[in-house]
Amino acid sequence: MSEIREKAKASLNKQAPYGEDIDLSEYGRDVPVYGADPNLAQLSAEERGHVLEVGIDVAKTDRTGSFFLKGHSPVHCTVAQEGVELMPITEALKKYDDLEKYWWKAVDVGADKYTAQAEMALHNGFFLRVKAGTRACFPVQACLYLNEEGITQNLHNLVIAEEGAEVHIITGCTTAPHLKKGLHIGVTEIYVEKGAVVTSTMLHNWGEEIIVRPRTAVWVEADGTYMSNYVCLKPAKSVQMYPSVRLKGENAVARLNTILVASKGAVLDVGGKVSLEATGTKAEIISRTITTGGKIISRGMLIGQVAGIKAHLECSGLILSDEGQIHAIPELDGWVSGVEMSHEAAVGKISQEEIEYLMARGLTEQEATALIVRGFLNVKMEGLPTELQKEIEKMICENEAAFL
DSSP: OHHHHHHHHHTTTOOOSSSOOOOGGGSBOOOOOOOOOTTOTTSOHHHHHHHHTTTOOTTOTTOSEEEEEETTEEEEEEEOSTTEEEEEHHHHHHHOGGGGGTTTTSSOTTSSHHHHHHHHTOOBOEEEEEOTTOBOSSOEEEEEEEOSTTBEEEEEEEEEEOTTOEEEEEEEEEEOTTOOEEEEEEEEEEEEOTTOEEEEEEEEEOOTEEEEEEEEEEEEOTTOEEEEEEEEOSOOSEEEEOOEEEEOSTTOEEEEEEEEEEOTTOEEEEEEEEEEOSTTOEEEEEEEEEESSSEEEEEEEEEEOSSSOEEEEEEEEEEOSTTOEEEEEEEEEEOSTTOEEEEEEEEEOOOHHHHHHHHTTTOOHHHHHHHHHHHHHOOOOTTOOHHHHHHHHHHHHHTHHHHO
16 A cells, blocks of 8 residues: 555646646645534535435435535445445445455556545545345435535545446535535546446536546456446536546446536536457447537547457537537547447537428427437436436426527
């Protein structure tokens, strides 16, 4: 562990290889310590509604486990099924010596100053382990809640799905209502062992001056499946996220779905990379992006390292404002013959012919535009609970005014 600390220390000033740089000293670290809140009764009605928008059900209905981090304090943690472990990461590191074989193995602690800070000034995070052969009956939810003005939140989450296990994780990342400035750094390492299935749905709802720096990496063993759904429809000043998935075992599968809306002033640098390292592995990266005045950099990379792999990358963007910009960067990297990889990318505006077609059938121009946008964003995400799919559709409808 001392080697990890030394590597992190040496990288505290290392800028990320892409995206804008941020001065970490602008964000405070001193926050109140909050006590346990077993029923989350300390949340106001406004806060309850706010976290519900990112998929967090305070009532914990149809949830196998629930974790709530307020600032730096894990105020709530419950689990309702045998074979599923959920606890604050700081507690797990003290309890289990064997976590060293996972800790900072998928993510490089020296990647940049954000990973370095997550190690040198760790506040907390969650640990989730689903034991071999256990199928979580309902999703496990984790709310990472930034509630103090101008602070940084440095987190490290660790997920282990043992052989044959299955779990859906709903991570809701948000700020307190009316909070404006803050920095969220979130390192997440996910290990999908042989034949396991992990679905990760992440919903972001930040304030207009929030800086967000997730650093996620996933390892998938033979016959394992990893599915990721990422949705960010509300304003954020800057999001920089490029999750990396390694398909290490034969017939492993990865699917990454992304829905982004960038409002004026926002810079969303978001993408995903999948490395196919074993025969029979498959991957799909699908992104839908809309700018109403902000800048989107949509990255995607597929790396085919062995013969007998299949992968597809699709990046589509709509520019709904002359002030907006979308930069799509699809990449295919084939190392040997016998790989099968493809990509398609399209950036543009709504077709006038489509609008006129709908107007001829009785819709106004605004109604036609809204309908087209809703259809564009309606990416079918596998593994979502019905109520969460409805919540995402509701969020899209509520954002119609921003699209017009």
